[in-house]
Amino acid sequence: MMDTRNFDAGKLTLPELVALIEYHNRRYWELGEPEIPDARYDELMRALAGLDPGNELLTRVYAPAVAGSGKVRHRNPMLSLDKAYSLEEVLKWADKYARTPDEPLLVEPKYDGISAGYDGRILSTRGDGELGENITAKLPLIELETAGYRGPLDRPVRGELVIRDDDFRNLYSHIYKKGGGTYKNSRNAVAGIMGLKEIDEMIAQKAKITLVDYNMVSFRVRLSELADRWEGLLAELAALPYPQDGVVLKLADTAYEASLGSTAHHPRGQIAYKFTNIRRTTKLLDVEWSFGKNCLTPVAHLEPVEISGTTIKRATLHNVQNILELGIEIGDTVTVERAGDVIPYIVSSEPGAERRSPLIENCPCCGTGLVRRGPELCCPNPDCFETELQRLAAAVRNLGIERLGEPTLRKLMENSGVKHLADLFELKVMDILKLEGFAAKSAANLIEEIQKARVVNDYQLLAALNIPNIGANVAKVIFAHTDFAGLRKMNVEELSAIPGIGPERAQALVRELAAQSEYLDELLGAVKLIHAAPEPEERPTVCFTGKMPEKRSYYEKLAEAHGYAAADDVNSHLSLLVAADVNDTSSKLKKAAKLGIRIVSLDGFLRELEGAAAPEPEEPPEGQLELGL
Numbered sequence: 001m002m003d004t005r006n007f008d009a010g011k012l013t014l015p016e017l018v019a020l021i022e023y024h025n026r027r028y029w030e031l032g033e034p035e036i037p038d039a040r041y042d043e044l045m046r047a048l049a050g051l052d053p054g055n056e057l058l059t060r061v062y063a064p065a066v067a068g069s070g071k072v073r074h075r076n077p078m079l080s081l082d083k084a085y086s087l088e089e090v091l092k093w094a095d096k097y098a099r100t101p102d103e104p105l106l107v108e109p110k111y112d113g114i115s116a117g118y119d120g121r122i123l124s125t126r127g128d129g130e131l132g133e134n135i136t137a138k139l140p141l142i143e144l145e146t147a148g149y150r151g152p153l154d155r156p157v158r159g160e161l162v163i164r165d166d167d168f169r170n171l172y173s174h175i176y177k178k179g180g181g182t183y184k185n186s187r188n189a190v191a192g193i194m195g196l197k198e199i200d201e202m203i204a205q206k207a208k209i210t211l212v213d214y215n216m217v218s219f220r221v222r223l224s225e226l227a228d229r230w231e232g233l234l235a236e237l238a239a240l241p242y243p244q245d246g247v248v249l250k251l252a253d254t255a256y257e258a259s260l261g262s263t264a265h266h267p268r269g270q271i272a273y274k275f276t277n278i279r280r281t282t283k284l285l286d287v288e289w290s291f292g293k294n295c296l297t298p299v300a301h302l303e304p305v306e307i308s309g310t311t312i313k314r315a316t317l318h319n320v321q322n323i324l325e326l327g328i329e330i331g332d333t334v335t336v337e338r339a340g341d342v343i344p345y346i347v348s349s350e351p352g353a354e355r356r357s358p359l360i361e362n363c364p365c366c367g368t369g370l371v372r373r374g375p376e377l378c379c380p381n382p383d384c385f386e387t388e389l390q391r392l393a394a395a396v397r398n399l400g401i402e403r404l405g406e407p408t409l410r411k412l413m414e415n416s417g418v419k420h421l422a423d424l425f426e427l428k429v430m431d432i433l434k435l436e437g438f439a440a441k442s443a444a445n446l447i448e449e450i451q452k453a454r455v456v457n458d459y460q461l462l463a464a465l466n467i468p469n470i471g472a473n474v475a476k477v478i479f480a481h482t483d484f485a486g487l488r489k490m491n492v493e494e495l496s497a498i499p500g501i502g503p504e505r506a507q508a509l510v511r512e513l514a515a516q517s518e519y520l521d522e523l524l525g526a527v528k529l530i531h532a533a534p535e536p537e538e539r540p541t542v543c544f545t546g547k548m549p550e551k552r553s554y555y556e557k558l559a560e561a562h563g564y565a566a567a568d569d570v571n572s573h574l575s576l577l578v579a580a581d582v583n584d585t586s587s588k589l590k591k592a593a594k595l596g597i598r599i600v601s602l603d604g605f606l607r608e609l610e611g612a613a614a615p616e617p618e619e620p621p622e623g624q625l626e627l628g629l
């Protein structure tokens with residue numbers, strides 16, 4: 001294979017171009033790990049268009065793999081967009097179709113996620129443009145945003161599935177995907193989450209996905225004004241809290257736009273201006289290992305470089321595995337990406353003339369030999385000061401104690417013998433006054449804040465134990481099934497049976513609850529616990545019977561996501577029996593009929609969950625469903 005990164009697109013032969021494009025398609029769409037910036041990829045596409053205008057690679061529409069329940073045929077194809085990389089190219093496109101210099105145009109954000117359509121009943125992805133993937137089951141996790149509305153997906157719409165920048169910062173940038181590593185950007189995270197088969201995994205990953213209507217933000221501009229307003233429009237769009245990789249321009253006269261028709265690849269009356277400056281190359285000056293609550297995170301120090309208006313000096317390298325995979329060393333030339341609001345990160349590297357390894361063997365704090373845990377490098381010393389500080393700071397955040405940041409915690413640990421959360425509750429105003437920078441009033445306020453946190457939700461306290469992958473949301477799921485005393489008695493098997501927990505979390509919980517048992521006793525003695533989670537019995541119960549297209553557990557989790565409790569047996573307390581085949585003669589069906597329990601078909605139940613009162617669809621050919629958009 002030729003060099004896949006350093007090529008001169010204009011000098012490649014046709015077979016070389018095709019091979020390179022196919023290679024990068026695979027990296028981008030199947031692996032979610034592009035090796036080159038989009039603009040470089042599009043250089044290849046342009047070269048191909050020059051050499052072989054009829055090549056089918058030019059018109060093929062791709063989509064990331066998602067876990068759906070079947071194919072959906074779009075009534076109107078969902079196409080891609082033609083691309084431009086400069087204002088000149090945009091103006092050239094507009095001049096071609098404008099009927100007068102004042103032709104009205106719409107300027108919209110180019111949302112960077114997965115294209116999807118909802119017809120009021122079925123949610124599907126773009127897929128290859130004609131056949132999409134049915135992802136209706138994921139509806140409960142998706143919120144619609146359109147002009148003046150944010151809420152459940154309750155109307156037909158075509159738009160982009162994205163993770164809002166604020167949600168990404170809060171939820172996803174720290175989440176580890178299956179098999180290690182974090183989601184590097186919002187687009188990868190949407191694709192990753194939508195690729196999960198089990199809805200409980202999505203819930204456990206706190207999936208929060210927004211379907212933005214393409215029309216939600218749309219500036220109307222005359223062609224004659226476009227050049228003058230261009231920079232201002234870009235700035236205004238960039239300030240919106242959505243991941244974007246460009247700007248979409250459309251002819252505003254929809255009838256005229258439609259009359260121009262489409263190529264097999266894109267509508268003629270629309271074009272995407274793609275940002276090209278989200279990736280820059282610079283030099284890796286050093287790697288600093290910063291402490292986290294469990295492990296060390298490598299942070300790259302860079303020769304300052306400007307990316308879309310911001311000077312970047314640091315970028316995350318995620319973890320040691322990522323460093324090894326990138327083959328990165330200090331002194332290398334690195335490509336840095338800053339997409340949306342995400343912490344800048346390094347995409348690739350080229351060896352520098354003088355290079356040295358960024359890896360370390362001993363803890364920079366306590367000198368203990370570091371160990372690998374999955375993709376991470378961790379200090380195994382339970383008394384390592386910096387690690388303890390991070391764990392305490394995380395616990396303080398979980399309890400929502402205000403005014404107690406890392407610098408103050410550091411001083412408290414250094415001067416007042418504080419080690420754990422429980423020690424904080426023992427602090428007196430005098431202890432705070434001893435620290436530099438505290439007056440009587442602020443010391444008293446801080447103590448008051450700390451004391452307030454003694455009344456605490458059980459899920460906050462569990463999250464404060466810093467057990468890997470057991471955050472507040474997962475803890476809430478657990479306490480919907482048990483309380484703290486119950487939890488401490490549960491074994492791996494019982495815990496794994498809780499939807500959304502699974503064997504790995506269950507093992508970590510059992511191991512850590514035992515390891516931290518003494519500390520936990522002390523902590524429980526110091527706080528007043530609130531058990532606010534709903535009792536499972538209060539929820540309507542549902543039982544499933546018969547052979548279903550997906551695993552039974554899948555439907556149970558879906559039901560649970562809608563507030564049902566799943567039941568294994570039919571008894572008089574059951575609210576609902578869902579049958580794959582209502583005409584079956586299973587004992588569950590007979591029993592339910594005898595007890596007068598409501599029985600519904602699986603399809604009927606799924607529709608109830610979606611809240612759509614649409615009539616039973618006619619059986620479509622080859623299991624394909626028609627999408628009415």
Ligand SMILES: NC(=O)c1ccc[n+]([C@@H]2O[C@H](COP(=O)([O-])OP(=O)(O)OC[C@H]3O[C@@H](n4cnc5c(N)ncnc54)[C@H](O)[C@@H]3O)[C@@H](O)[C@H]2O)c1
Nearest residue numbers: 024028034036037038041079080081108110111115214248
């Ligand atoms: N870097 C790589 O190695 C590599 C490899 C393959 C593909 N790619 C990138 O993927 C692109 C091809 O993907 P694509 O065909 O999905 O194109 P695209 O995603 O760049 O643009 C088309 C899509 O934009 C979306 N869109 C967002 N906002 C919109 C709005 N306001 N109005 C209408 N549509 C809107 C729609 O989903 C539409 O299908 C290439 O141009 C390239 O940039 C990169």
Ligand SMILES: [Zn+2]
Nearest residue numbers: 363366379384
């Ligand atoms: Zn250490």
